[in-house]
Every structure is written in structure tokens, then in C-alpha cells.
Amino acid sequence: MARIALATTAALIDVDVDDAALLAALPEAELAAWETPTDWAAYDLVVLRSTWNYIDRLDEFLGWAESVAAVTRLVNPVPVIRWNTDKRYLAQLEAAGVPVVPSLFVAPGEQPPDDALAGRIVVKPAVGNGSNGAALLDGDPTAAAAHVAMLHAAGRTALIQPYLEQVDTLGEKALVHLGGSFSHAATKGAILSKEMSFSTGVYADEEISPATASDAEIAVARAVLDATAVLLPDAADLAYARVDLLPTDDGPVLLELELTEPSLFLTQADGAADRAAAAIRDLLR
Incomplete structure (x- = not known):
């Protein structure tokens, strides 16, 4: 059986709910903290998951990703990580014709x-x-x-x-894609207009609920991913992608494209964890 590492961080006190769901659906996988000395070459595949403290150690994190990719397969790939960890990618997507929150x-x-x-x-x-x-x-x-x-x-x-006001009433829509295909959607309640709480110092608590994506939202998400694949050929080889959209009077617009370590809200849709596991296994083939 192949060995798969789900890369997390030692800073998390408890196992993330997504990671727990994925471990149950993917028994050949195990958690491994990115900042902890590990024989990464012993794994057939390393999947970035809850490495959320990288933002204060970006150069170290990118160096770690390069070192892992040198000895085994890392997804999402390093060129994708380098591009996606800096939100200036939004300007490139806007130039490519994607509707983006003015940035x-x-x-x-x-x-x-x-x-x-x-x-x-x-x-x-x-x-x-x-x-x-x-x-x-x-x-x-x-x-x-x-x-x-x-x-x-x-x-x-x-x-x-x-600040696009409709988020206060309609929320932010996250469209999760697994193995290149749309899987499910979730609504994220507005955070900044409410008092935030950081459970561990690594992430902020969010109000998440299952959602149905509209045809317009699915179309914008597809346009985002198609434009990304043109800008970044390595983006054709993704384990997952999360497209975060905000509502406006003129239709949905892109807030963020999450390709590095997004929460995938696997417990918010029936079969989502199994679809994620299948997408990861497909990469081994």
C-alpha cells in the first residue's frame, strides 16, 4: 500500500476536522508536521493540508516544499504554492478577464x-x-x-x-473542487464585520454551513480555474482547489483562490471526504 503524508503543523492543538475526515476515508495516510524533521522520502505522496502557520515563515515554508518535492511528489505542486501564497495573483486573474474584488x-x-x-x-x-x-x-x-x-x-x-456589503447577509460562497471537478459548496459567514476569535492562534473560528452553488457561481469558479491553468501550467495537476466568491449586484466575484492549504469543508457535504480521498489516490496512478 502506498504511504501518504497529510502535511499539517505542530502548532495545532487538535486534529483539524477536515484532516480527521480525510484520515478516515484514506487509511493509507498519516499526519506529519511540516516543521518537524521527517523522512519525507519515505512517502509516495505528500499532500499539503493544515500548514497554516507558514504565513509568518514563508521563505522557510517554500524551502521546505522545495526539499520535499526533490525527494517525493508534493501536491499541490511547488510552482502553484509559490504563486498562490501571494495574493498578487488576483491582479493576474483580473487581467485574464476573471471578475475579481477590486484589489x-x-x-x-x-x-x-x-x-x-x-x-x-x-x-x-x-x-x-x-x-x-x-x-x-x-x-x-x-x-x-x-x-x-x-x-x-x-x-x-x-x-x-x-468591503462588499452583501456578504453580511448572503455570506461568502466557497466552491470546492477535487481532482479538477466541482465537488461541493459551503457558505462562510462574514468574519470581519463580527468579533473574531482565534482558537489556537493559527486560525479564526468561522461559521460554515452547507450550500448550493448557483450556475453563475459554478461558471465563475470554472473561469477562475481555466485562467489559472493558462497562467500556470502546473495548475493542471491539482489535488484540490477552493474558489471563494462574494456576491454583488453584477454577479459573483472572486475574493480568493485557495490552492495551498485550504479548509475543504469535507464534513459539509455527503461523500466529500471520499471524493477527496479518490482524488488523492488518482494522483498516485
Whole structure:
């Protein structure tokens, strides 16, 4: 039987619910923390899963991924990880014709225009996951500029986006694809407009519920993945992808494309864990 590692982090106190579901459906797999010395060559496949603390150690994490890929197969592949861990990929997808939440990137040493700091906006790091480092500012340009400066002081590029109000009532829709095919959807309740709690310091608690994806959402998600495959040929070899969409009056728009270590909400849809296990096994063939 093939040996499969599900890469996680030693920083997690408990096994992630997705990882637990996948382990049950994929008995040939075991958890292994990315930052712990491990004989990665002993595995036939290493699948990135809950490596969520990489955002503060990106160079180390990417070096680890390169070292693993040198001795065994890593999914999703290293070129995909390098591209996807920096949200500046959103600008490339927008240029490719994908509907994207308007996104302004401000690197350290740069200053955002004054009008970019007005109104109800989200300011977050271009390298980040979940809501780590993100702030919702409501008509307070001074506070927005201070948050940008804080990110810059940490050496991070800031991402400024308008807050799309419909998320408060309709939520954020996550469309999960496994082995290149749409599997299921889930609704994520708005986080930034509510008080956040970080259960472990690694992730923020979220309100997740099963959802049905509309034809428009499925079409946008497919357009996102097709554009990604053109921009990044390695993206044709994915174990999973999660396309996060926000509602607008003009239809769904891309908030984030999660190809590195997304929660897949495997307990939110019947058979999802089995489909994930099958997609992983297919990569071994």
C-alpha cells in the first residue's frame, strides 16, 4: 500500500476536522508536521493540508516544499504554492478577464492614494490566510493608513479592497473542487464585520454551513480555474482547489483562490471526504 503524508503543523492543538475526515476515508495516510524533521522520502505522496502557520515563515515554508518535492511528489505542486501564497495573483486573474474584488496592492515604501483609504474597506497582508492581519475600516482613513503602515513595518505588502456589503447577509460562497471537478459548496459567514476569535492562534473560528452553488457561481469558479491553468501550467495537476466568491449586484466575484492549504469543508457535504480521498489516490496512478 502506498504511504501518504497529510502535511499539517505542530502548532495545532487538535486534529483539524477536515484532516480527521480525510484520515478516515484514506487509511493509507498519516499526519506529519511540516516543521518537524521527517523522512519525507519515505512517502509516495505528500499532500499539503493544515500548514497554516507558514504565513509568518514563508521563505522557510517554500524551502521546505522545495526539499520535499526533490525527494517525493508534493501536491499541490511547488510552482502553484509559490504563486498562490501571494495574493498578487488576483491582479493576474483580473487581467485574464476573471471578475475579481477590486484589489490594490501597496508594497513597503509605497503610499496608497488617499481615495483608496476612504469608505468601508478591508486592509490585509498580501501574504496571509484566513483573517490573520486583516482589518475592516469604516470611513477612517487615518486608521486605514496606520494599518497599512503596520503591515509595511512587518515587511509585508498591503492589499486594500472595498468591503462588499452583501456578504453580511448572503455570506461568502466557497466552491470546492477535487481532482479538477466541482465537488461541493459551503457558505462562510462574514468574519470581519463580527468579533473574531482565534482558537489556537493559527486560525479564526468561522461559521460554515452547507450550500448550493448557483450556475453563475459554478461558471465563475470554472473561469477562475481555466485562467489559472493558462497562467500556470502546473495548475493542471491539482489535488484540490477552493474558489471563494462574494456576491454583488453584477454577479459573483472572486475574493480568493485557495490552492495551498485550504479548509475543504469535507464534513459539509455527503461523500466529500471520499471524493477527496479518490482524488488523492488518482494522483498516485
